[in-house]
Structure formats: structure tokens, C-alpha cells
Amino acid sequence: MQEKLIEQILETLTLEEKSAMLHGATFFRSGAVEGKGIPAVETSDGPMGVRNEFPGDSWFPVGLSDDFVSYLPSNSALAATWNTERAYEAGQVLGEETRGRGKDVILAPGINVKRDPLCGRNFEYMSEDPFLIQELTVPLIKGIQEADVAACVKHFAANSQETDRLWVDTVVDERALREIYLPGFEAAVHRGGTYSLMNAYNKLNGEHCSESKALLNRILREEWGYDGTVISDWGSVHTTVQAAESALDMEMSVTTNFDEYFFAKPLIEAVKAGEVSEEAVDEKVRNILRMMLRLKMIGPKAGERKQGAYNTPEHREAIKATARESVVLLKNEDGLLPISPERLEPGDPDALTGYRKKKRIAVIGRNAEHMHSGGGGSAEIKALYEISPLLGLKMVLGGNVDIRYAPGYFIPGKKSVNEANWQETSLERQVNRRTDREETEEEARQRQEIEKHREILREEALALAETADEVIFVGGLNHDYDVEGWDRDSMVLPYAQDILIEELLKINPHTIVVMVAGSPVEMPWKDMAKAIVWNYYAGMESGTALAEVLLGRVCPCGKLPETFPALYSDTVTGRNGEFGKPEKVVYEEGIFVGYRYYEKEGVRPAFAFGHGLSYTTFSYDNLRVETARGCSAQGDLQERIIKLSLDVTNTGSMAGAEIVQCYVGDVSCSVERPAKELKAFTKVFLEPGETKTIDLELSRGAFAFYDTERHGFVAEPGEFVLSVGGASDRIWKQETVTLA
Ligand code: GLC
Numbered sequence: 001m002q003e004k005l006i007e008q009i010l011e012t013l014t015l016e017e018k019s020a021m022l023h024g025a026t027f028f029r030s031g032a033v034e035g036k037g038i039p040a041v042e043t044s045d046g047p048m049g050v051r052n053e054f055p056g057d058s059w060f061p062v063g064l065s066d067d068f069v070s071y072l073p074s075n076s077a078l079a080a081t082w083n084t085e086r087a088y089e090a091g092q093v094l095g096e097e098t099r100g101r102g103k104d105v106i107l108a109p110g111i112n113v114k115r116d117p118l119c120g121r122n123f124e125y126m127s128e129d130p131f132l133i134q135e136l137t138v139p140l141i142k143g144i145q146e147a148d149v150a151a152c153v154k155h156f157a158a159n160s161q162e163t164d165r166l167w168v169d170t171v172v173d174e175r176a177l178r179e180i181y182l183p184g185f186e187a188a189v190h191r192g193g194t195y196s197l198m199n200a201y202n203k204l205n206g207e208h209c210s211e212s213k214a215l216l217n218r219i220l221r222e223e224w225g226y227d228g229t230v231i232s233d234w235g236s237v238h239t240t241v242q243a244a245e246s247a248l249d250m251e252m253s254v255t256t257n258f259d260e261y262f263f264a265k266p267l268i269e270a271v272k273a274g275e276v277s278e279e280a281v282d283e284k285v286r287n288i289l290r291m292m293l294r295l296k297m298i299g300p301k302a303g304e305r306k307q308g309a310y311n312t313p314e315h316r317e318a319i320k321a322t323a324r325e326s327v328v329l330l331k332n333e334d335g336l337l338p339i340s341p342e343r344l345e346p347g348d349p350d351a352l353t354g355y356r357k358k359k360r361i362a363v364i365g366r367n368a369e370h371m372h373s374g375g376g377g378s379a380e381i382k383a384l385y386e387i388s389p390l391l392g393l394k395m396v397l398g399g400n401v402d403i404r405y406a407p408g409y410f411i412p413g414k415k416s417v418n419e420a421n422w423q424e425t426s427l428e429r430q431v432n433r434r435t436d437r438e439e440t441e442e443e444a445r446q447r448q449e450i451e452k453h454r455e456i457l458r459e460e461a462l463a464l465a466e467t468a469d470e471v472i473f474v475g476g477l478n479h480d481y482d483v484e485g486w487d488r489d490s491m492v493l494p495y496a497q498d499i500l501i502e503e504l505l506k507i508n509p510h511t512i513v514v515m516v517a518g519s520p521v522e523m524p525w526k527d528m529a530k531a532i533v534w535n536y537y538a539g540m541e542s543g544t545a546l547a548e549v550l551l552g553r554v555c556p557c558g559k560l561p562e563t564f565p566a567l568y569s570d571t572v573t574g575r576n577g578e579f580g581k582p583e584k585v586v587y588e589e590g591i592f593v594g595y596r597y598y599e600k601e602g603v604r605p606a607f608a609f610g611h612g613l614s615y616t617t618f619s620y621d622n623l624r625v626e627t628a629r630g631c632s633a634q635g636d637l638q639e640r641i642i643k644l645s646l647d648v649t650n651t652g653s654m655a656g657a658e659i660v661q662c663y664v665g666d667v668s669c670s671v672e673r674p675a676k677e678l679k680a681f682t683k684v685f686l687e688p689g690e691t692k693t694i695d696l697e698l699s700r701g702a703f704a705f706y707d708t709e710r711h712g713f714v715a716e717p718g719e720f721v722l723s724v725g726g727a728s729d730r731i732w733k734q735e736t737v738t739l740a
Contacts, residue, residue, distance in 0.1 A: 042104045
């Protein structure tokens with residue numbers, strides 16, 4: 001029925017009308033065909049909420065007052081929850097907000113693999129592990145599309161650095177592509193049913209992703225059977241004929257010469273000149289019409305399309321819940337955390353006056369009050385509000401605690417705000433990272449000025465810390481460093497934070513160190529600090545959630561979705577130099593990304609993939625492994641062949657949640673494989689003393705690797721070790737199973 005209607009509509013369209021549907025008529029909208037009842041497709045960024053309104057042909061935001069929106073946790077924060085239900089709920093929120101703002105496509109989620117800690121867009125992505133990416137991406141897409149909005153999974157594919165992102169040729173071997181970089185997208189298509197997908201800027205193995213027959217035609221369309229829409233990244237199309245022959249459907253860009261876009265007049269001329277078949281154009285129009293039907297924009301169900309709503313209280317509650325679950329307790333010695341109410345009780349009454357002196361908390365560090373929502377590049381959000389950690393602490397504690405703030409360090413201002421949006425010049429080739437150019441005279445002078453100012457701020461903060469009962473440092477990064485279009489040039493904390501942290505720890509060894517950032521940083525003070533808390537950019541309620549965790553209202557249950565290397569020089573790319581280069585980057589490490597690499601090389605990270613502590617304790621008993629009859633290596637990869645059961649008990653005094661992870665290791669294989677790989681996990685919430693039996697299932701595919709001879713996933717017979725634990729470096733139980 002749907003296909004018949006598509007053909008009927010297609011027949012009524014002229015070549016010009018078809019072309020209008022295939023490219024931007026404004027920056028975020030495709031062309032409509034008014035006379036034929038075909039609407040424009042309204043797209044909007046981004047993964048953390050619906051971006052502010054731009055006029056059609058200018059990067060100066062319109063400056064409305066009705067495009068303040070909910071500011072959701074970043075995908076990194078969502079991934080730190082390891083909670084597929086939160087992912088589904090986040091999708092519902094994002095979808096409803098998108099529909100509420102009258103948009104049809106949300107340009108999210110970004111699911112590129114966190115291959116290197118310095119990638120500027122890591123904050124927008126989920127993980128270094130393809131399984132965790134898949135398991136969170138699928139429900140996220142389903143949630144979004146329930147609102148009659150298309151998810152647009154990006155950036156397809158292997159877009160894991162920002163340096164020279166429009167032109168860099170990313171060279172990835174087939175096995176790494178299939179086992180690490182494509183699975184998230186394949187799950188988005190096959191299990192998430194995504195209605196759209198965005199090709200990446202970079203080249204993949206020599207071809208621009210927007211024009212790659214290997215990627216778009218052979219893999220996406222033919223092998224995966226994808227019948228949704230492919231939308232180009234903005235300005236990622238470079239030809240007419242080649243792109244038209246590839247499976248790209250809609251060209252978007254950042255320039256205002258809309259009629260000159262490759263899929264505009266040039267495409268019409270190419271068809272008339274016989275260089276491009278009209279059938280190729282028709283196929284693209286079909287994919288867009290199919291998306292419109294699925295979104296109930298047209299067709300028999302057009303009247304039933306969801307309305308959506310934005311800035312609802314329910315959305316904010318969901319956002320807060322995810323933010324709470326995203327906080328990762330990295331270290332907590334001597335029970336320093338939580339800061340219990342008793343510790344904040346006012347002092348004994350004065351003998352004469354009865355006055356009880358308030359306890360003082362020194363909150364130090366600019367990230368205690370820095371607003372993050374307006375930065376990051378296309379993921380920028382005009383948030384209805386954003387609760388900072390400082391405000392969160394004050395809201396939770398009220399006036400009976402004397403909370404004092406000192407910035408502690410200085411963040412140099414950015415360019416003047418009245419410049420057009422950065423995106424206007426985003427197609428200019430940016431090939432050198434920050435440090436490549438020489439420092440000018442003026443910059444040297446400014447640096448000395450800043451250094452002097454920093455010392456003053458540091459002294460002020462240390463003086464405050466001397467007087468406080470509790471010291472909380474809130475530092476980390478911001479969207480000057482976690483930002484689209486740029487990679488960091490090191491993992492060292494900027495603004496001389498390390499010195500300040502070390503000085504604070506000398507003054508008060510019980511200083512609590514909180515990092516707010518979108519990607520790992522080196523922590524030279526890690527052994528000095530007794531308590532370290534990690535907070536990805538977690539949306540408009542992140543400050544509330546952080547305060548609730550620090551003060552023990554909420555038990556932390558987040559776990560790292562990526563490895564935190566101790567030093568950048570420990571990373572494979574820090575060693576092989578194959579990151580952040582312009583022109584060409586070879587993924588020499590192949591499948592050994594993240595913990596797969598560190599375990600292979602025996603490199604101890606600062607904090608391991610899957611690591612995260614709790615205020616309560618758990619016990620793990622009674623691991624049972626059931627193998628299906630004929631548990632053989634041959635057969636359908638989807639077939640569940642192993643079932644694990646485990647009893648988890650909350651042995652502490654506080655309600656909490658544990659994330660049970662199951663890794664599979666191939667004892668002997670004809671090809672080199674990682675020591676173990678995440679293949680199942682579940683999150684279990686437990687009251688004090690409560691025990692729950694959790695079940696994990698493994699399909700045959702959990703044992704398979706990609707065989708480049710047979711161009712397919714295969715599981716070899718033999719022994720496999722199942723490792724069950726609360727982190728990749730905290731395995732409680734192991735069982736060996738044999739595939740016949
Ligand atoms: C940007 C980003 C992409 C974004 C698009 C529209 O350059 O790469 O993620 O959705 O263009 O702003």
C-alpha cells in the first residue's frame with residue numbers, strides 16, 4: 001500500500017520538483033512541492049535537545065523567546081547510566097521536544113566510536129565499545145520515533161576525529177569496520193528501525209562517505225536492506241554525478257546558494273545531459289516520501305500525527321533521573337562521600353547566645369557555576385535553564401550551611417558573541433589543531449596576564465579552603481575543549497587546574513574532586529585525592545543530580561562507558577600517532593580500541609571501562625550457566641545459546657543499583673582476538689538487604705568474530721571464558737563454556 005502510494009505521488013512530480021526535495025531550501029529544511037501536497041522536511045540538531053531557531057539563510061540565530069528548550073544529558077552521560085530504559089525515555093523526551101518544536105527529523109544520536117580521548121566530539125558520542133553503543137542506540141531511536149519524528153543516526157561512518165574532518169581519509173581495515181565501527185549503525189537500522197541516517201564528513205578508505213558506493217550502496221542498502229533516508233552532513237557533498245549515483249538522498253549544507261547545491265540545478269542539468277539517470281533521482285525521492293509516510297506527514301495517517309510538546313515537567317523529571325544515574329563515583333576512600341547531614345550540622349550552641357555556627361563548604365572551581373548548554377558546536381542548546389553544581393548544592397542544602405564559592409581558575413573569554421554562528425565558516429579546511437601555530441607577541445603578553453590573574457584566583461581559593469569544614473573542587477573541561485570541529489591537543493587539564501587541585505589537597509586532604517567534562521583527562525593528583533566524582537555534561541538538572549549524589553540523597557550508580565587512560569601516552573593513538581592528523585589517518589590498531597587495547601598491551605588505565613563505585617555494597621552469588629542443547633558454533637548468530645543467572649544482593653544500608661557486565665573471551669581462535677569483549681549487561685536496582693536473580697543471555701553472535709575471508713561473522717568451536725563482574729577490571733566469577 002505504502003509503496004503503491006509512493007509510486008502514485010512520484011508519477012506526478014517533474015524533475016525540478018524531485019530535485020527540490022533532495023537538497024536544502026534553507027539550512028535546516030528541504031524543498032517542499034506545494035502544489036503536490038509535499039511538505040518540506042524540517043530538520044534540527046541535536047543530541048541534547050532541539051537547537052535554537054535560525055532564519056533560513058543566516059547563521060545569526062533569530063533570537064526568539066519561544067525556542068528555549070529542555071537540555072538533555074549528552075550521549076556520554078546517557079551511556080554512563082548503562083540503562084537501556086533511560087535511553088528509551090531520553091528518546092521519548094527528545095522526540096516529543098522535536099515534534100513540539102514542529103520539526104520532523106532530529107539530527108541525533110551521534111554514535112561514533114570514542115577511538116581517542118582527544119576527539120572534540122567525544123562528549124556527543126557514547127562509548128568505545130560497540131555493544132554498549134548498540135544496546136543504548138536502539139531504544140533511543142525507538143523513543144524518538146514514537147513521537148512521529150525521524151532519528152538521524154550520525155555520522156556514518158568512522159568519524160572519530162575532528163581535525164581536517166571534511167577531507168581526512170580514514171583508513172580502516174574490514175574487520176575493524178565490521179566489529180567496531182559499523183555495529184552501532186547496523187543495530188540502528190536492523191533493530192532500531194531508524195528512519196534516517198547522516199553520512200559523515202570524512203573519507204572512508206578513499207571515498208567520501210557522502211559518495212561511497214561501498215558504504216552507502218553495498219553495505220547500507222544492499223547488505224543491510226536499509227530503505228530509510230540518507231541525509232548528508234552539512235557541506236559533506238562534493239560532486240553531483242558521483243553523489244547522485246550513491247545512495248545519498250538529501251544534500252544539506254551551510255551556504256545560502258541553495259539553487260547551486262549539487263542536488264539542485266546541477267543535478268537537473270546532469271539528468272538532462274544523461275549523466276545521471278532519472279531513476280536514480282526517483283529512488284531518492286522514494287526514500288524521502290517513505291520517511292514522510294512513516295512520520296505521518298503525508299498519506300492516510302497524516303491526521304494522526306503526534307503533536308509533541310517541549311519544556312514539560314515530565315521531560316525535566318526524566319532528564320534529572322538520567323543525570324542522577326550518570327554520575328560516576330571513581331574513587332571514595334575512608335567513606336569521605338557522601339557528605340552526611342551530620343557533617344553539616346551547625347556547631348554546638350553558644351553558651352550565652354545559643355547561636356549555632358554554620359558549617360562552611362568551600363566550593364572551588366569555575367565548573368561549579370559554568371554554563372555548558374550553549375556550547376559544543378551543532379549540539380549547542382538554548383536551555384530553558386541549567387542548574388550548576390553550585391546552585392544545585394544551595395538548592396539541596398538550603399540556608400543552614402554556609403556555602404562559599406571561589407572560581408579558583410580563570411577561563412579566557414571566547415570571541416565576541418555578536419559574531420555569526422561558527423557554522424557559517426565550518427567548511428573552511430581546518431587542518432591544524434590549536435597548538436600548531438606559533439604564539440604571537442600579543443598572545444604571549446596575554447598569557448602572562450592570565451597567569452598572573454590565575455595566581456591571584458588560586459591564592460584566593462586556597463585561603464577560602466583554609467577556613468572551610470568541607471572543600472569541593474569542581475573543575476574539568478567545557479565546550480571550549482569538548483567541541484565540534486576541534487580536537488584537544490592533550491589530556492592535561494587546562495587553566496592550571498592541576499596545581500590548584502594539588503594545593504587544595506595539601507590544605508585539606510579530604511577535598512572532594514569533581515570533574516565535569518565530556519572526555520577523559522589526566523589526573524596526576526589521582527592518588528592524593530580520596531574522593532573523585534566524574535560528571536559528563538548531563539543536561540539542565542546536572543547540578544541538582546550532582547548535589548544529590550555528593551550529599552547522599554542519591555546513591556551513585558554510573559559506570560564509565562570508556563576507559564580513562566592514566567596518560568595520553570598510554571593510548572594506542574598516543575603511541576602510533578594515528579590520530580588528529582590531517583589528510584590521512586590509518587586505524588592501525590584495528591579492533592583493539594579502548595579496553596581491548598589496554599588489556600592486550602597490559603596497560604593499566606587510571607579507571608577501567610565499566611568502572612564505577614557505589615555508596616552501598618553488593619554480593620554476587622550462585623552464578624549458573626545453562627548452555628542450550630547442541631550449543632554449537634554453527635548456526636544462526638541470533639540464536640540464544642547461553643543463559644547466565646546470578647544472585648545480586650545489596651549488602652549495604654543504602655538503596656543502590658549495580659550494573660552486571662558479562663564479557664566473552666575466546667580461549668583459542670584462528671585469528672587474534674581481544675582478551676574479552678562486552679557481550680551482555682543489565683542494571684539491577686536493590687533496596688538494602690534485597691537480593692535479585694538477574695539473567696543474561698548470549699546469542700551465538702556473542703562468540704563470533706568477522707572472518708575477512710568469508711566476509712561474515714563466524715563463531716569457531718572451542719572454549720570460551722565468560723567473565724561476570726561490575727567492571728572490566730572487577731570480575732567476580734568466570735565460567736568456561738565450550739561451543740561444539
Ligand atoms: C554539523 C555536524 C552535524 C550537524 C550538522 C547540522 O556540521 O557535523 O552533526 O547535525 O552539521 O548542524
